[in-house]
Amino acid sequence: MNPRKIELPREIHTGPGVIKNTGIICKDLRFKGKVMVVTGYKTFKIAAKDVINSLKAEDFETEYMKVKEASMESVMMVKENLDDISLVLGVGGGKVIDVAKMAATLAGLSFISVPTAASHDGIASPRASIRDGERGSVSMKATSPIGVIADTDIIIKAPFRLLASGCADIVSNYTAILDWKLAHRLLNERYSESAAALSLMTAKMIIKSADAIKEGLERSARLVVKSLISSGIAISIAGSSRPASGSEHKFSHALDNIAPKPALHGEQCGVGTIMMMHLHGGDWRFIKDALKKMHAPTTAYELGIEPEYIIEALTKAHTIRKERYTILGDRGLTRDAAEKLAKKTEVI
Numbered sequence: 001m002n003p004r005k006i007e008l009p010r011e012i013h014t015g016p017g018v019i020k021n022t023g024i025i026c027k028d029l030r031f032k033g034k035v036m037v038v039t040g041y042k043t044f045k046i047a048a049k050d051v052i053n054s055l056k057a058e059d060f061e062t063e064y065m066k067v068k069e070a071s072m073e074s075v076m077m078v079k080e081n082l083d084d085i086s087l088v089l090g091v092g093g094g095k096v097i098d099v100a101k102m103a104a105t106l107a108g109l110s111f112i113s114v115p116t117a118a119s120h121d122g123i124a125s126p127r128a129s130i131r132d133g134e135r136g137s138v139s140m141k142a143t144s145p146i147g148v149i150a151d152t153d154i155i156i157k158a159p160f161r162l163l164a165s166g167c168a169d170i171v172s173n174y175t176a177i178l179d180w181k182l183a184h185r186l187l188n189e190r191y192s193e194s195a196a197a198l199s200l201m202t203a204k205m206i207i208k209s210a211d212a213i214k215e216g217l218e219r220s221a222r223l224v225v226k227s228l229i230s231s232g233i234a235i236s237i238a239g240s241s242r243p244a245s246g247s248e249h250k251f252s253h254a255l256d257n258i259a260p261k262p263a264l265h266g267e268q269c270g271v272g273t274i275m276m277m278h279l280h281g282g283d284w285r286f287i288k289d290a291l292k293k294m295h296a297p298t299t300a301y302e303l304g305i306e307p308e309y310i311i312e313a314l315t316k317a318h319t320i321r322k323e324r325y326t327i328l329g330d331r332g333l334t335r336d337a338a339e340k341l342a343k344k345t346e347v348i
């Protein structure tokens with residue numbers, strides 16, 4: 001067995017108002033000099049300004065950049081501005097965090113993740129999902145955040161839809177693990193029992209606590225953040241996004257390429273999980289009921305996406321990340337089979 005390295009965050013700070021300690025946290029982690037804050041156009045006002053003030057209060061020289069898309073262009077644009085930078089912080093949603101994480105990786109710098117929404121499990125993961133030209137979304141190896149600063153006051157004030165989307169992204173671990181087991185049985189792909197167990201336990205726990213996930217409740221934000229971090233740690237243990245990304249993610253990435261107005265990542269993955277669970281011969285209604293309890297979408301209508309795009313994304317999903325074998329196989333679904341599947345699971 002080849003030697004392996006598991007990279008995990010060194011410090012995880014969660015709770016109301018922790019964002020104001022960013023400067024002290026960075027100082028305690030022995031960073032000094034110039035810091036780059038990467039953020040979004042909405043999240044600059046919501047959180048990055050506080051982060052920058054906190055850094056300046058601890059005498060860090062600070063620059064910031066706003067990004068829109070999790071694309072290779074955005075990553076390179078940030079990387080080109082990192083020459084005299086000692087630390088990168090990503091302050092925003094999943095796209096911002098992925099761009100900051102990947103730019104820091106390419107520049108050989110440490111990265112601190114400051115999520116402003118509990119909408120995805122990339123908060124603590126060592127992966128970045130970056131759109132790279134015609135290759136579409138690529139799951140790239142990246143540096144694990146050295147720290148995570150999750151201010152639950154900010155996260156709970158985010159649109160509740162983002163919190164529900166994060167829950168759905170965790171529920172998607174169910175079919176991700178089934179696909180991983182299938183690839184292990186069929187292709188002898190390396191499989192980590194511990195990563196799979198952590199990923200599945202995280203999904204089971206979030207479903208069990210579904211009733212406690214309520215709008216405006218700081219405890220809900222804390223619960224979902226913990227689960228997203230735990231899912232990201234399963235990704236670290238596995239050394240790939242396998243524990244949290246299978247056929248349901250292929251469907252979501254295909255939808256991102258096809259739909260005129262995609263829904264949120266976690267929302268699409270949740271609906272994909274319903275359909276892929278049926279393909280696996282599992283209890284798709286259990287998944288549908290769980291997502292409903294979390295106020296996450298379970299149909300094309302609730303995603304705000306026309307049935308035609310759902311069917312097309314199902315027929316194209318197997319072409320995404322071809323190296324990752326799933327229940328979709330190498331040939332994927334025919335159009336008739338895709339339509340039948342979406343209807344049978346009440347998605348369209």
Ligand SMILES: NC(=O)C1=CN([C@@H]2O[C@H](COP(=O)(O)OP(=O)(O)OC[C@H]3O[C@@H](n4cnc5c(N)ncnc54)[C@H](OP(=O)(O)O)[C@@H]3O)[C@@H](O)[C@H]2O)C=CC1
Nearest residue numbers: 040041042043093094095117119120122125127128129158
């Ligand atoms: N690397 C990994 O392991 C993983 C990566 N991902 C990736 O994450 C992305 C999905 O992330 P997601 O967060 O759903 O989508 P986005 O990053 O696109 O964020 C969605 C929107 O929410 C806004 N927003 C974020 N926080 C707040 C807040 N507190 N209040 C109001 N608005 C807010 C963002 O603002 P703004 O416009 O300022 O950005 C953005 O407009 C995908 O690209 C996916 O591939 C998902 C899972 C794992």
Ligand SMILES: O=C(CO)COP(=O)(O)O
Nearest residue numbers: 121129139241244245249
């Ligand atoms: O979204 C993810 C896990 O939830 C990351 O998955 P990908 O590696 O498919 O981008």
Ligand SMILES: [Zn+2]
Nearest residue numbers: 120121169269
């Ligand atoms: Zn995901």
